[in-house]
Amino acid sequence: MSVVITEQEREALYKVVHSRRDVRSEFISTPVPQEVLARILNAGHHAPSVGFMQPWDFILVTEPATKAAIKRGFDESNAASAAHFQGEKRAQYQALKLEGIMEAPVGICVTCDRERNGPVVLGRTIKPEMDLYSAVCAVQNMWLAARAENIGLGWVSIIDDEVLRAALHIPDRIDIVAYLCLGYVSEFSEQPDLEKHGWLQRMDINNLIHAERWSEHEKGKDNR
Amino acid sequence: MSVVITEQEREALYKVVHSRRDVRSEFISTPVPQEVLARILNAGHHAPSVGFMQPWDFILVTEPATKAAIKRGFDESNAASAAHFQGEKRAQYQALKLEGIMEAPVGICVTCDRERNGPVVLGRTIKPEMDLYSAVCAVQNMWLAARAENIGLGWVSIIDDEVLRAALHIPDRIDIVAYLCLGYVSEFSEQPDLEKHGWLQRMDINNLIHAERWSEHEKGKDNR
Numbered sequence: 122m123s124v125v126i127t128e129q130e131r132e133a134l135y136k137v138v139h140s141r142r143d144v145r146s147e148f149i150s151t152p153v154p155q156e157v158l159a160r161i162l163n164a165g166h167h168a169p170s171v172g173f174m175q176p177w178d179f180i181l182v183t184e185p186a187t188k189a190a191i192k193r194g195f196d197e198s199n200a201a202s203a204a205h206f207q208g209e210k211r212a213q214y215q216a217l218k219l220e221g222i223m224e225a226p227v228g229i230c231v232t233c234d235r236e237r238n239g240p241v242v243l244g245r246t247i248k249p250e251m252d253l254y255s256a257v258c259a260v261q262n263m264w265l266a267a268r269a270e271n272i273g274l275g276w277v278s279i280i281d282d283e284v285l286r287a288a289l290h291i292p293d294r295i296d297i298v299a300y301l302c303l304g305y306v307s308e309f310s311e312q313p314d315l316e317k318h319g320w321l322q323r324m325d326i327n328n329l330i331h332a333e334r335w336s337e338h339e340k341g342k343d344n345r
Numbered sequence: 346m347s348v349v350i351t352e353q354e355r356e357a358l359y360k361v362v363h364s365r366r367d368v369r370s371e372f373i374s375t376p377v378p379q380e381v382l383a384r385i386l387n388a389g390h391h392a393p394s395v396g397f398m399q400p401w402d403f404i405l406v407t408e409p410a411t412k413a414a415i416k417r418g419f420d421e422s423n424a425a426s427a428a429h430f431q432g433e434k435r436a437q438y439q440a441l442k443l444e445g446i447m448e449a450p451v452g453i454c455v456t457c458d459r460e461r462n463g464p465v466v467l468g469r470t471i472k473p474e475m476d477l478y479s480a481v482c483a484v485q486n487m488w489l490a491a492r493a494e495n496i497g498l499g500w501v502s503i504i505d506d507e508v509l510r511a512a513l514h515i516p517d518r519i520d521i522v523a524y525l526c527l528g529y530v531s532e533f534s535e536q537p538d539l540e541k542h543g544w545l546q547r548m549d550i551n552n553l554i555h556a557e558r559w560s561e562h563e564k565g566k567d568n569r
Contacts, residue, residue: 133357246426
């Protein structure tokens, strides 16, 4: 017999989806209990994966020295990234806090072992990137699970893979998908940080939906 | 004030995560109401996106002729894919039903506009694949939203991008991330199809978790 989701449970799912945030500034030091972390990781492990490949691994980071090495990598990449923006946009970029590496009690590096259960993987034969996408689904499951635990998560993408590889001793054959910061928060913002700070606005969903074939809507602006 | 998720709501999220399936065989013809589809798409639109880029578009497919063109593409790619497997594994592959393109009332092609809100995108400067990963997060949000609506979703990855591009008139500058089949189902399986059919087993999560740095666990077998 199938599991049936009730209307109340459906509303709970939407509540979690719509209150999830990319957290950078609001982490507090309260430790994440082991059983809570285990539930979040287990949600990741129950993401869909191409050919049931389960290509993910989760490296848990808690030591300040490890975090500091990763933070140095972020600082370097972030300074280089700022230089891509011009004038006012650069000043705005530099004023944003984009990570909580040191403050978040737990870091999670999510990787993808592209050789696992292979070499031929059902469903990856035509679209080779599917294994990486499976690992991303695991990230999103964990993000929602964390929010359901009233725990914040931030995906820090401004770190060179080689920094994480060195800090966490990740072999060359393993792809790095994400570095996540995890922890309880002082608050969850009502809006995404970048929307709140006027970086970009939420797009109108009606401009993103197409019937039967692609249609040209007006959207997206030059954001240099 | 932050939105607080109750224990009951947390359990609802986990119920959805753990009962979600990649549906191929169980679609029924009951139409998906417009307001239900709108909620699912809106969950996709509220996925995290790098630099708040919102790079996704959703092309809705309902006409049998469009589905048939996509199905022909699947059949061709699937036959080519079977040839990669040897002996018994090939026979097993050929016996699996891997898509519900014609049966599912709605198809959704999820794309990624890599130029949107660019050319420089906050958070994509170091990891250029982040925009594609954002679109994958939208897929996973829709997958869970669909499950919360007691609607099945299947991600069909055995279709050449060029088949979808031609069938749906998608411009060359737009990347194709996923083709999803959506509809009510006769039942949700207790286990993933590939686990149920003995293709692969669920891995032990303890072999996927590493403390502070990568450690070599025994896992993954040659699956030719």
